[in-house]
Amino acid sequence: MQQLEALSREAAALAGGGPRVIPIRAITAEESEVARVMQICNACRYCEGFCAVFPAMTRRLDFGKADVNFLANLCHNCGACLHACQYAPPHEFAVNVPQAMAKVRLQTYAEYAWPPKLGALYKRNGLTLALALAGGLALFMALAVALHGSLWRQLPAGDFYAIFPHKLMVALFAPIFLFATLALALGVRRFWTDDTPGPVTAAAGAEATQDVLRLKYLDGGHGDGCNNEDDAFTRSRRRFHHLSFYGFMLCFAATAVATLYHYVFGWSAxxxxxxxxxxxxxxxxxxxxxxxxxxxxxxxxxHPLQQDLTQRPMDRGFIVLLFLVASSGLTLMLLRQTPALPLLLCLHLGCVMALFATLPYGKFAHGIYRSAALLKWAVERRRPSRLQLADD
Structure with a gap:
């Protein structure tokens, strides 16, 4: 590290910029563990056909920080390699790819987060925080409604704009949505530029998009599914991921179409x-x-060996928020003609605001970084490997 800093000072001095030190991120213990595990896997290669991690691994002889972060986000945590590995615990080599990769992924989100000072929120984003934030926002809106009317009253045609005008809703949600989008975009941009595999071609983009939409690498490598709590294969994780992902996208599409109706055609909800x-x-x-x-x-x-136990609160907080957003929205739709409309609207809006407020610093980020890693792999696999370049 001291030699690298000295080189950075020398380079800056030669460029006429004075004795400026280029910051170098030190490799962490968790990243060192992934590098150790990958060295063992690279010698074994039994799991080479399981997922994209292992073919990408074979293109490397050593594993620096950027390589480890890339491979960790390429991992889908299906668990198949853990159950197939002859060096898994209790073997003295203690090779546990899913758990090691999960720990590094959390560090990746925190280190690449924007603004950087908010990266620590990943470790605090748990179930208690998610419920408290949703409940607090719902209570705040419920108090505001109570001060200007009643939380239990019948409204004509279930018009929720009579409770919160359209412009007020836009003013509340637009800044949160735009900030979440910006924060995630800038974080992934840092992840991408840290080790750029090369220009993105149309073929690479199409392949990565297909892999993302199909959740290709949640099939356990042989098409039998993932391992969850034991050695048995199950397709449940892939199916529930599909239902959650496409359900979220359909809800987003519903909001987008409603926005189009309102602003383009003048059709009000x-x-x-x-x-x-x-x-x-x-x-x-x-x-x-x-x-x-x-x-x-x-x-x-x-199974505890298939995950990083410290991330359970963040995982469950995100999942519970998704469930609350969906269930409260459906309940609101079904009971919009009843006096419960104002109270249900406050509850639903509180859950939605809490979800979007935590998007850049919660489990949602894993889908964004994983998509970027898949695109990196689609680009990289079309180019000569480092080993081929070294031979040439």
Whole structure:
């Protein structure tokens, strides 16, 4: 490290910039463990066909910080390699790829977070915080409604804009959504530029997109599914991930279509049950509710060796928030013609605001970084490996 800093001073001096030290991030104990495990796996290669991690591993002889972060986010934590490994605990080599990768992923999110000082929020983003934030925001809005009317009253045609005007909702949610999008984009940009594999081609982009949408690497390597709590294979994790992902996207699409209706066509909510926003939201909400409930059940039953136990609060907090957003939204839709509308609206909006406020610093980030890692791999595998370049 001292030699690297000395070189950075010398380079800056030669460039006429004075004695400036280029900051170098030291490799952590968790990253060193992944590097150790990858060295053993690189010698064994029994799991080479399981997922993208192992082919990417074979293109390397050593594993620096950027390599480890890339491989960790390429890992889908399916658990197949742990159950197939002859060097897994209790062997003295103690090779546990899923757990080692999970620990590094959390560090990746924290180190690449924007703004950097908020990276520590990943370690504090637990179930208690998620519920407290959702409950606090819902209570705040409920008090505001109570001060200007009543929390239990019938409204004509279930018009929730009579409670919170459209412009007020936009003013509340737009800044949170834009900040979450910006924070995630800048974090992933730092992750990408840390070790750029080369220019992105159309073929690489199409392959990565297909891998993301199909959740290709949650099939356990042989198409039999993941290992969750034992040696038995199950496709449940992949199915519940699909239900959650596409349910979330359908709900987002429902909001986007409703926005188009409002600003382009001048059609104001509430919309009929047969309208496109309602159909998208209903199907998406049901899918998200079932998917998040299934993921929570699997998380509660997951074998301790297949995960980083310190991340359980963050994982469960995110899953529970997804379930609350979906279930409260569906309940609000079904009971919008009843006097419970104001109270249910406050509860739903509180859950949605809590979800988006924690998006950049919670489990949602893993999907974004994993997608970027898959794109990196799609680009890298089309280029000569470092070993081939060294031979040439």
């Amino acid at each position: 509430p919309y009929d049950f047969s309208s496109l926003p309602k159909l998208l939201g209903t199907v998406g909400g049901l899918s998200l509710m079932v998917g998040s409930a299934g993921l929570l059940r699997l998380n509660l039953r997951r």
